[in-house]
Amino acid sequence: MGLRRYLANKTIWYLGALVVAVVLNFLLPRLIPGNPVDVLVSKMGQGGLSSEAQQRTYEAFMREFGLDKPIWDQFVLYITGVFHGNFGASFSFYPTPVSSLIAQSVPYTLALQLPAIVLGWIIGNLLGAIAAYKGGGWDKSVFTTALLFNSTPYYCLSIILLYVFAVVLGIFPVGGAYSLGLSPEWSWEFFSDAVSYWWLPFLSLVLINIGGQAVGMRSMAIYELGSDYVNYSRSLGIGDRKMTGYIFRNAMLPQITGLALSIGTMVGGALITELVFSYPGMGTLLFGAISSNDYPVIQAVTLIITVAVLVANYMVEILYGFIDPRIRASKSGEK
């Protein structure tokens, strides 16, 4: 099918997925046969508020969070809020708006995940292709190492790295994003300090990504090595290096698709990594929100994660449409 049709197809599909995601995000927490405000207020009640005061607080919260309205109205409120970037106020940090909490944590998460995904993909694929091409002992060791890294959950590697390099060897700091006493600003001092806190969490993500890509690419490349076009190019006297280029170009295509599919899973594990390092990204924010039943924050974070993953997938799929000649230049039926 032609490029235009492909693009249109994908756009419509992703918009649909977005709608479903937003609706799910709204509905799922409301499956609770109970009221989150009840939980909140009773927690506050343990601090010794009078029952009258509790009742008033209860009503105030209900109004504040729109929980006294029928569900359809709540949904509309929710949607309009989201479009304006207004996710309401946090339960635990009342009256801090959720959006500002998120704005504070997003940069740290992005700083970790973006380079980890991109670098992991590039380095991993190169390694995998070389391993497939060279074969023999090199291939075996690369494959087993990559597989080992790939099958380690992100947080397990995080814990090991943290223990070995930060606690035992003391090369890296144990947790947080920057040293005490410093505050975030655009200065070299802050930046270089923050990087030392960033290294270990980044490593634990990127090493595993490299492993995953290397394993996948190696399998694809080995598969391609047995293809007809490899034999044919060889029969024309084309050298090994050029042929590796052909193989790479062909094996890359499914790797791009694979990247799109795995972004979703990568994000999940990466969140826990932040926990291990007390890195103040969205993972830590989410964790705190879960422990304190801070529903607005939970909902907002899950929505943002979902949207981010969908957008990332969408971009990767669009990119693929431009790269794969079978889509870009469709059949013209030359006789």
Place this chain on the structure above:
Amino acid sequence: MTGILMRASNLTAVYAADSGQDVPAVDDVTLDVPEGQIVGLAGESGCGKSTLGNALAMIANPPLYVVGGTMEIDDEVIDLSTLHRGANEAHRPYRGSTVSLLPQGAMNAVSPTLRLRNLVVDVMRAHKPDTTKAEALDRATDRLNMLDMPTRVLDSYAHQLSGGMKQRMVTVISTLLNPKLLIADEPTSALDVSSQKALIEMLLAMVEKKIMRGVIFITHDLPVLSMVTDRLAIMYAGKIVENGLTEELVNNARHPYTSALLSSVLDPTVETRTKHVLGIPGSPPNLANPPSGCRFHPRCPFAMDICKTEEPAFLQERDHDVACWWANDHAYETVPMEVNQL
């Protein structure tokens, strides 16, 4: 060698089975291709003809190993063995320029992410690294014009072409460097009838214009063979059993297998209605454990005692070679095949 373009001598190639055993697929084969001629190589599926083609084109890949044999072409003797480490690199300069393979199934012969014109440039640069893009493309367009083919095909990807056009384009690319010998491995098998015709006409035109100086045409499609080839070599169980002018073999087969093979083809003439087509009883042998003596003896209606114990030597008669004990005893006689009248 006067008048002979290529002589392959004592060619042996084996497949390494998973168990570690080696199965000889081509067993001590010697074959000549005279200058300017098309030599057909025929036999049942699995007799070793494609393997022979691969060995001659020097592209044998593990698990296929060429264990021994030489190719003499234009006074140069090339060692075809692929056993030692440097063999691949040593063979590379010959591939495409001295000997070229037209593969079976051109469908997937071109990488799906490669435009044909880029493949052309790569092929030329593989043999002459300082070729410019313009030079390479000029040569390709000249060749396409010479063969009455549309030049805009160069800008396409493989998936944009029909099956017949793909096969013809692959033929052009395989012969771009004017290889001395072209080995065509079942080029017509996957094509519809009109595409077959177009391809064959193109091959004949190319031989006439001396783009190639000789062709080995491998196929199990006998009607095609009789129309296209000047000479015919019949393979059975990894060995060549008969070799001679096509016309001679068709009318005057001297090996029982050849005769059975050629007469098993349906020729839709009026007489066919009354003829009973004989198949060849039994099935081709397992090459890991071939029959003793003459490999065809279990299925041969003329088998004698000696056939079971000793491999027949090649009998050479007036440009018609045959390896058969029966033929030995009956000089110059055509094999009598019974044909039942209904």
Place this chain on the structure above:
Amino acid sequence: MTNIQSAAVTAEAGGPLVPEGLPTEPQKAKPAWRSLNFGPRMWISLGIIGAVAALAFIGPLFYPYGPDEKVGSLYDAPSAEHILGTENFGYDVLAVLMASARNSLIIGLLAGTIAVLIGVAIGILAGYIGGWVEEALMGFTNIVLAIPSIVILILISISLQSTNVAFLKGVVGLALVIGITAWPWTARAVRAQASSVATREHIDVAKLSGARTPSIMVRDVLPYLASYAVMAWVLQLASAILAESTLSMLGLGPSGANSLGKQLFWALAFQAVATGAWWAFLPPTIVLTMISFGLLYLQSSLDEVFNPRLRRGKKKNLAKAAARREETARKLAEQNQRVEVTA
């Protein structure tokens, strides 16, 4: 000019010679399972998985301490009596580890099996029936696939936290939740296979003989999907175990039960890493990694078994064969030289 095959060629179809490009099998028969090519990889991975299973299911039978016995205080260092010391509640770490491993494995098995069953069912339905059924099912599958499963798991788990139905909060509930969100991968893979199997001749034969659709799907399509289903099951196991530990580390684990993820959760909550109490977090980390690695390694070795193109050949056989070939080549060369001399 017609392209009619000779009778000889069609006769050959019954008894294969050396099909161009493939080696023949030697004459002596091998037992069927041998030809499945169980390499060293498979034994290693089975060994690792077996070790963890032994720890989880057999260990408690021999170990004197239980996971709920308070035998010490916060993070006692390992001693002769308690080889892995105690964790934050004063329980014996090894005892807790065994219980955790058991629960994690059980959740993984339950969730993985549920996921595979759903995935295979949907995949076969979509692939075999085709048409709008396929479009609808695949559309649904793709949407579930696109939305990050962790998000759905978190949202559902949070809801479940406040429910009164006991079993939904525990091991079984968690397994159910994970299972019903993890099937899309399997469904996709199975559908692709089912689609291609549906076009094969034996299906036509089945239809002609009057078999009804459900029967065809089970008896004629399913067996061909066996290898994919097995590989999918292994992968689902691994991802289910990991999903559970992710949830547990977030605090959404099975209530009232231990799991590997939960051990890590407590370790983080009580600063085990920072205080250097390695016995509290390293054992569950290592066990979790072992299970994950073992299962994924198993899957890749199964992949090689079912997909011959990925095989790269057994080393010792290759070396022997190469040596034999050199022999043959040398003999042939000698032969030819002698012929040349006498000619």
